[in-house]
Amino acid sequence: MTGSGTGSASGSGRVDLVGGGPGPLDLLTLRAWRLLIRADVVVMDRLGPTDIRDHLGPDVEVIDVGKHPGHHPVPQDEINEILVARAREGKRVVRLKGGDPFVYGRGGEEVAACLAAGIPVDVVPGISSAVAVPQAAGIPITHRGVAGTVHIVNGPSEIGEATLAALRDGSVTTVILMGVGALPRIVADALRAGAPADRPVAIVERGHHRDQRTTRSTLGAVVLDAGRVGVRNPAVIVVGEVARAGLLLPDHQLTGDAVR
Numbered sequence: 001m002t003g004s005g006t007g008s009a010s011g012s013g014r015v016d017l018v019g020g021g022p023g024p025l026d027l028l029t030l031r032a033w034r035l036l037i038r039a040d041v042v043v044m045d046r047l048g049p050t051d052i053r054d055h056l057g058p059d060v061e062v063i064d065v066g067k068h069p070g071h072h073p074v075p076q077d078e079i080n081e082i083l084v085a086r087a088r089e090g091k092r093v094v095r096l097k098g099g100d101p102f103v104y105g106r107g108g109e110e111v112a113a114c115l116a117a118g119i120p121v122d123v124v125p126g127i128s129s130a131v132a133v134p135q136a137a138g139i140p141i142t143h144r145g146v147a148g149t150v151h152i153v154n155g156p157s158e159i160g161e162a163t164l165a166a167l168r169d170g171s172v173t174t175v176i177l178m179g180v181g182a183l184p185r186i187v188a189d190a191l192r193a194g195a196p197a198d199r200p201v202a203i204v205e206r207g208h209h210r211d212q213r214t215t216r217s218t219l220g221a222v223v224l225d226a227g228r229v230g231v232r233n234p235a236v237i238v239v240g241e242v243a244r245a246g247l248l249l250p251d252h253q254l255t256g257d258a259v260r
Helices: 030-038 050-055 076-088 107-116 129-136 161-168 183-192 222-229
Strands: 014-019 041-044 061-064 092-097 121-124 149-154 172-177 200-205 213-218 235-239
Touching: 014 030, 014 076, 014 107, 030 092, 030 121, 041 050, 041 076, 076 092, 076 107, 107 121, 129 172, 129 200, 129 235, 149 161, 161 172, 161 183, 183 222, 200 222, 213 222
Parallel strands: 014 092, 014 121, 041 061, 041 092, 149 172
Antiparallel strands: 172 235, 200 213, 200 235
């Protein structure tokens, strides 16, 4: 796959926000692939299909704006400015994001910035890690007779009553993104609000990668268990009965080998 690098300064530039999914290139959508083939500029996050660099031509400008927990070397306002500036040069800009652009990806802010600047912009959905990462560990976030509701939480944010209610409710699956650093606070708030200490928890690190690892525990023990094994980002935390070991099959990583 090579980028065409044929943008011009004619004012015909545009921005496409592309959801890259959880990481493997073959989980990109066909539309995402086609846009990357045609891109003049790719503005990349830290997570998602970072291997795409190996498939871009030498004339494609790659701009790394990846954020780490607690460390944002390129502020969001500056990312917005980069997108608008390159598009105004007549470039076809792909803003490649991990997961889905509209699931805690700040994609709405980037779309708003482009629209305010009069830049044509579109969004390509991606496979959200909220669904894909638990699935890679054999955890369905909904399962008939077990959980029929899903509550997705941004870990660094303050935990509100809606999330506390979800954590108390045995029929709800709570999926926590970017939550490793906030885990002690979330657990303490949940237990204080009446969530049962024996509620199952699974932490899936680096879902859909070869070094994927799943740690199974309970609300009452997960902070100690996560510390003992050294859980690190990127990880998705699943709280609820669907995280119980052996719900479907003995705990294992799904192979993902169907099309490899």
